[in-house]
Amino acid sequence: MAMHVIFPGPRTTIQDKGRLGYQNSGFAPGGFMDRVAAKMANVLVGNEDAEAVLEFCLIGPILYFDETVNIAVSGGDFGIDVEGTFYPADRPVRVPAGKRIKITTGQVGIYGTLAVGGGLDIPPVMGSRSTNLRCGIGGFRGRTLAAGDEIPLRNPENGRKDLSWRWVPPRRLVSPDDPDITRVRVIPGSQENMFTPKGLQTFYDSSYEITSHSDRMGFRLSGPVVESTGGYDILSDGIVNGSVQISGTGQPIVMMADRQTTGGYAKIASVINVDIPLFAQLRPGQQVQFERCTVQEAQRLIREQDKMWKDHCRMLEENSPDNFKPFLFSFSKEGSIRAGGRNSRRSGWTGRKPRRRSAGRKSYYR
Amino acid sequence: MNYTILPVGDSALTIVFGTEIDPETSRTVRIARTYLTNKEIEGVSEYVQTYASLMVHYRPVVISYDELSCRIDAELSRMDPGSDQMKKRTFVIPVCYGGEYGPDLPTVCRHTGLSEKEVIRRHAGADYLIYMLGFMPGFVYLGGMDSSLSTPRLKNPRERLEKGSVGIAADQTGIYPLVSPGGWQIIGRTPLELYDYNREPAILYEAGEFIRFFPINETEFKRIRREVECGTYQYEWIIEE
Numbered sequence: 001m002a003m004h005v006i007f008p009g010p011r012t013t014i015q016d017k018g019r020l021g022y023q024n025s026g027f028a029p030g031g032f033m034d035r036v037a038a039k040m041a042n043v044l045v046g047n048e049d050a051e052a053v054l055e056f057c058l059i060g061p062i063l064y065f066d067e068t069v070n071i072a073v074s075g076g077d078f079g080i081d082v083e084g085t086f087y088p089a090d091r092p093v094r095v096p097a098g099k100r101i102k103i104t105t106g107q108v109g110i111y112g113t114l115a116v117g118g119g120l121d122i123p124p125v126m127g128s129r130s131t132n133l134r135c136g137i138g139g140f141r142g143r144t145l146a147a148g149d150e151i152p153l154r155n156p157e158n159g160r161k162d163l164s165w166r167w168v169p170p171r172r173l174v175s176p177d178d179p180d181i182t183r184v185r186v187i188p189g190s191q192e193n194m195f196t197p198k199g200l201q202t203f204y205d206s207s208y209e210i211t212s213h214s215d216r217m218g219f220r221l222s223g224p225v226v227e228s229t230g231g232y233d234i235l236s237d238g239i240v241n242g243s244v245q246i247s248g249t250g251q252p253i254v255m256m257a258d259r260q261t262t263g264g265y266a267k268i269a270s271v272i273n274v275d276i277p278l279f280a281q282l283r284p285g286q287q288v289q290f291e292r293c294t295v296q297e298a299q300r301l302i303r304e305q306d307k308m309w310k311d312h313c314r315m316l317e318e319n320s321p322d323n324f325k326p327f328l329f330s331f332s333k334e335g336s337i338r339a340g341g342r343n344s345r346r347s348g349w350t351g352r353k354p355r356r357r358s359a360g361r362k363s364y365y366r
Numbered sequence: 367m368n369y370t371i372l373p374v375g376d377s378a379l380t381i382v383f384g385t386e387i388d389p390e391t392s393r394t395v396r397i398a399r400t401y402l403t404n405k406e407i408e409g410v411s412e413y414v415q416t417y418a419s420l421m422v423h424y425r426p427v428v429i430s431y432d433e434l435s436c437r438i439d440a441e442l443s444r445m446d447p448g449s450d451q452m453k454k455r456t457f458v459i460p461v462c463y464g465g466e467y468g469p470d471l472p473t474v475c476r477h478t479g480l481s482e483k484e485v486i487r488r489h490a491g492a493d494y495l496i497y498m499l500g501f502m503p504g505f506v507y508l509g510g511m512d513s514s515l516s517t518p519r520l521k522n523p524r525e526r527l528e529k530g531s532v533g534i535a536a537d538q539t540g541i542y543p544l545v546s547p548g549g550w551q552i553i554g555r556t557p558l559e560l561y562d563y564n565r566e567p568a569i570l571y572e573a574g575e576f577i578r579f580f581p582i583n584e585t586e587f588k589r590i591r592r593e594v595e596c597g598t599y600q601y602e603w604i605i606e607e
Contacts, residue, residue, distance in 0.1 A: 023414045023423065024399075025569040026499040125563050135503055135544060137563050190372035190380055235385065236500060236507065238414045238421030240378045262416055262500030270375030273426075298376035299426040306427045 001156050003069075003116060005149040006100065007062040011215075014120065014139035014151075015257075016052040019128035023238075023261045030130040030138075030257050033111040033216060036171065036277040037075030041115035043313050044072040044092045044166055046158055052122055052129035054114040054145070057215075058283070060103025061114070061145065068097050068159035070117035076109010076173060076281055091167040092117070094159070108173045109281040117163070118155030134258070165321040168312075173281050181207050182286065184279050185293035186244060186269035191234055194266040195246070199227035203268055204290055208252060212284040216258040219279075221288065225250030226268065236264040242271030242279070244290070256280065272298035274305050367394060367447045371435045376426055379435060381442075384418040387509060391418045392497050394447055396574035401445045407437060415573040416498045417507070456493055456576040458602040459541070459556050461532050462587040463489075467555035470520070474534060474551050477517045488512045489553065490579040494539065496571060504543035504561040504569045508577060511539045523549035530556040532579065543569075554579075557591035558599070570601060578604070 015038070018031025032038040032055065039049035054061065060078060070092045073080055080087045080095075081102040087093045089112075095101055103114065122129045122140060131139025140151055175182060192200065208223035226246045239245075243255040245265040254271060255263075271279055272293050282288060319325065370382045381398065384391035399413045399420055409428030414421040424434055463486045464471040474485055494508035501507075511534070519535045524547060527533075531542045533550030542548060543560035561569055571577065582590070593599035 021412050022503070022568070023412055023421075024499065024572065025567075026501060026503045026505050126568060135561070135563070187373055187375055190374060190382070235387065235417050236498065237416040237419050238374065238378070238380060240375045240421075240423070242375055260501055261414060262498060267374075273376050295373040295376055295431045299430050302376060302426045 001067050001153050002065070002150040003120065003153065004064050004066065005061060005145050005147055005151070006064065008145035008147055008149070009056045009059045009061045009103070010144075011057040012061050012145045013055055013131035013133070013143075014052050014122060014129055014145075015055045015131065016129045017050040018130055018257070019126050019132065019138070022126060026261055027126075027132075027135075028257070028259050028261050029128075029241075030132050030216075031128070032113070033257050033280040034075050034113065034277040037111070037113045037281075038115070039309070040090060040168060040171075041072040041074040041113045043316055044074075044090070044163070044168065045070040045115050045117035046092075046161060046163060047115060047117060047119055049309075049313065051115065051119045052139075053116075056103065056112050056114070058105060058110050058112075060105065060112055062100065062102045064098055064100050065095060065116075065153070065159075066097055067153060067156040068094065069153065069156060070094050070158060070161065070163050071101070071114060073103060073112055073114050074171075075112040077106025078109065078112040079104040079106065088170070090170050092163040094162060094164055110283045111280055116153065117161070118153055118158030121152035121154040132258070162321070165324050166316060166319070166326075168326055173278060180287060182278065182282060182288050183291055184275045184288050185272045185298070186242075186290045187272060187293055187295050187298055189244070189267040189269045191266040192268060194228050194232070194234065195268060196227045196229055199229075200268075202226055203252070204292065207287040207289040210282045210284050210286050210288065214284060216256055218256050218259055219254045219282070221252040221254065223251070226252065228266065232266050233264055234266050236262045239263045239267070240270055242273070242276050243267050244269045244271065254279065272301065274298070274301045367442070367445075369398075369442065371438060373431050374421065376431070378421055378423045379431060379438075380419050380421050381438065382419045387417050387497065389495055389509065392495065392509075392574070395420050396452075397447055398442065398445065399573075400452070402438065402441060405441055407434070407441075409434070416500070452574070454576060454606045456578050456604040456606070457571045458578050458580050458604060459532075459558060460582045460586065460590055461490070461554040461556050461579045462582050462584055463532075463554035465584065467584075467587070468532070468553040470533070470551035471553045474515065474517045474553055478514060480514065485515060485553065486581050488515055489534075489539065490581050493576040493578050496573050496575050496577060498573050499569070502542075502544055502546060506540055506571070506577065508539055511537060513537060515539070517551050519549040520551060523547055524552075527552060528555060530558065530560070532556060555587075557587050557594055558601075559594055 018029030042049050042051045072092045073089045078089050125138045136142035202224045203226045206224045208221035211220045211222045213220040245253045410424045412423045494510045497507045516537045517534050527542050527548045531552045532554040533552045535550045
């Protein structure tokens with residue numbers, strides 16, 4: 001009753017919704033980089049949406065289970081190769097015991113999620129199963145996965161259920177209007193007065209490249225220097241998921257799940273919550289451009305997304321193989337779950353099943 | 367009491383009480399943190415105290431920024447910032463100074479012109495206010511170091527500082543609760559586990575409390591270390607009215 005790791009992938013960890021409530025002691029919550037992907041994969045295989053999943057970075061693991069299980073991947077253009085048979089992301093796949101599973105990488109997305117039906121039997125540490133590499137706690141022995149690891153399954157009974165009739169329309173991570181630049185909305189920060197009008201204009205009018213110095217702690221960007229009124233240092237204060245700091249060189253750093261809880265660089269803005277999953281999926285070399293948003297608008301989007309998510313979960317629960325109708329939410333060009341328009345549930349998706357295999361994965365996502 | 371409330375993204379806000387590192391401002395931040403925590407405002411998930419501001423993390427599906435900022439205004443208008451009934455709590459941290467545990471003590475002596483004994487006397491002779499925790503779990507930003515001990519950081523940071531390392535960086539002193547790279551001048555080490563996830567609470571102190579360093583020798587270091595590992599060590603607090 002275990003998942004066996006044949007090849008772990010370079011940076012594969014176990015993550016859940018994070019270790020909440022310890023930021024005043026200096027603990028960042030950690031948790032899912034792409035919350036939408038993790039929740040999606042979880043509910044497809046019948047888990048609670050906050051269940052711990054495997055999170056891999058670009059290169060996924062090779063595994064086998066000694067029990068039949070349902071699994072799903074999400075987070076980008078990843079796929080599941082079960083001894084030569086290919087299955088796309090965002091649908092459950094029932095994998096017979098002993099079959100070798102390889103996660104394949106496509107053109108889009110970097111932080112993939114693999115959910116296992118019934119969950120992994122990992123003891124929570126300080127209320128969470130998330131791996132905190134810095135402290136060496138949580139997840140599987142507080143570290144990235146390694147070849148030979150055997151991770152016990154919590155409820156392998158799940159594998160008896162055939163869930164393969166479930167699917168969701170794939171999430172679009174690339175804008176059809178401008179595939180080269182991803183637009184991400186931000187709320188201007190409390191330290192905006194640290195920057196000159198020219199600096200602010202540079203920040204909002206330019207696009208920035210994701211550099212290879214990007215990881216679960218933060219994404220370092222590269223582009224035109226953001227001019228400050230006199231240095232970038234502030235009296236250290238709190239940092240949130242998505243805080244955009246401008247470092248001493250005038251370049252932005254976007255703080256992510258494993259960030260520090262406090263910091264001393266001026267914060268120009270914060271990425272809105274519904275756009276963080278999209279931002280997290282940008283690969284080094286891709287371009288981002290920031291757009292201003294108000295806190296009121298950002299919170300309206302969060303509430304809308306929350307409602308649609310609950311409807312989606314209810315529909316998955318209520319449907320059965322005979323009368324399956326996927327919940328037809330649409331995805332905005334920003335790649336976040338949200339209503340696409342007043343009639344999006346009826347007209348946004350035609351109810352076709354996503355084509356399997358050689359459907360051309362490019363068109364699948366655009 | 368003057369403060370400003372500002373949004374920090376869509377799931378947190380900050381209450382700014384000042385712009386300087388100052389014990390009075392810090393005291394106000396701590397009082398506000400305790401006061402608001404006791405109000406148990408629905409939708410608020412946690413408070414993070416920093417030098418001069420208090421960050422409030424909340425769930426916007428439960429409470430909006432506009433609602434929460436009004437609620438905080440109303441609560442803070444009823445708070446009496448002078449009504450601080452909290453006792454001064456000082457956590458005692460034994461430190462073995464110098465030798466292999468404090469390889470940079472000679473550098474600090476050279477830079478300050480003080481003898482080893484005098485550096486230790488001055489470093490262990492003060493109560494340090496914990497302004498905030500951050501950077502890594504249990505890492506304290508302390509105030510109150512004798513300015514005569516001020517020594518610049520190492521030019522080349524070390525790849526590995528042992529956990530429990532006590533150091534000086536310019537006008538600051540602090541302790542590394544975990545193994546980490548770092549550029550501080552290391553003058554000693556504590557045998558205590560400042561952070562232990564198996565312990566409740568995992569981190570023993572919080573912002574607004576004080577830390578005092580207590581010099582020990584190597585024999586005592588090893589004895590305390592054994593007691594810490596066995597779970598029999600009695601942590602020492604000084605509580606004053």
